[in-house]
Amino acid sequence: MSVKPLVAGNWKMNGLKASVAEFEAIAAGYDAALKAKAELAICPPFTLVAAFAQKGLLPVGGQDCHAKVSGAHTGDTSAEMLKDAGATYVIVGHSERRTDHAETDAIVKAKTEAAWRAGLIAIVCVGETHAERTGGKTLDVVGTQVAGSLPDGTTAANTVIAYEPVWAIGTGLTPTAADVKEVHNFIRKELVKRFGADANGIRILYGGSVKPSNAAELMAVEDVNGALVGGASLKAADFLGIAAAYK
Numbered sequence: 001m002s003v004k005p006l007v008a009g010n011w012k013m014n015g016l017k018a019s020v021a022e023f024e025a026i027a028a029g030y031d032a033a034l035k036a037k038a039e040l041a042i043c044p045p046f047t048l049v050a051a052f053a054q055k056g057l058l059p060v061g062g063q064d065c066h067a068k069v070s071g072a073h074t075g076d077t078s079a080e081m082l083k084d085a086g087a088t089y090v091i092v093g094h095s096e097r098r099t100d101h102a103e104t105d106a107i108v109k110a111k112t113e114a115a116w117r118a119g120l121i122a123i124v125c126v127g128e129t130h131a132e133r134t135g136g137k138t139l140d141v142v143g144t145q146v147a148g149s150l151p152d153g154t155t156a157a158n159t160v161i162a163y164e165p166v167w168a169i170g171t172g173l174t175p176t177a178a179d180v181k182e183v184h185n186f187i188r189k190e191l192v193k194r195f196g197a198d199a200n201g202i203r204i205l206y207g208g209s210v211k212p213s214n215a216a217e218l219m220a221v222e223d224v225n226g227a228l229v230g231g232a233s234l235k236a237a238d239f240l241g242i243a244a245a246y247k
């Protein structure tokens with residue numbers, strides 16, 4: 001099944017009002033040739049979601065959501081609020097949330113359901129730590145996260161998976177193409193086993209130190225259907241360079 005790749009930018013805790021210029025530069029550079037290669041999306045901090053979405057230039061996403069619709073949850077943002085602000089996507093279960101905010105697979109699953117309830121596409125992140133990889137536990141860990149973080153009813157239309165090895169995030173290190181292939185093939189198999197043939201259309205993004213210089217090799221790997229890009233998504237030239245790496 002041929003799947004249109006998605007190259008999504010995760011701006012993390014970066015960006016001020018002035019950053020709308022960089023967002024506009026990304027949209028301006030997304031020409032017909034790039035449109036033929038990949039879809040783009042930008043997930044800025046909450047404070048910029050509405051401002052970016054109002055531009056109507058590219059799909060926008062949040063970086064997290066609460067599982068509930070509303071209520072006494074100081075500092076949290078619901079999926080409905082993101083939808084109201086104009087978001088299309090929301091990232092859930094990023095390793096920085098799993099670590100900094102002790103998010104478990106059960107919490108990530110509840111957030112994924114919240115995303116669907118609000119009409120958002122969930123970008124569900126999974127990935128092993130360095131110790132887990134060197135301990136030979138990568139597929140066990142990723143398999144457990146995939147099983148526990150995805151609700152019944154996961155489809156190609158409501159969910160994107162992002163495989164992000166924790167040790168590759170922000171480090172400049174990346175797994176070999178063979179290692180990426182092993183994990184993506186494994187995730188695909190698990191998805192098809194549980195959700196049926198439709199799961200061949202679920203996009204599985206690779207994330208972790210993706211740059212224009214390594215994008216061509218990583219994006220050519222079987223079952224890699226795009227990228228979730230951190231640092232290199234903050235500069236239009238780098239982010240567009242990743243999309244351009246598609247043949």
Ligand SMILES: O=C(CO)COP(=O)(O)O
Pocket residue numbers: 010094164168169170171172207208209210228229230231232
């Ligand atoms: O965590 C990531 C995207 O969600 C990857 O970050 P980097 O691209 O900065 O390594």
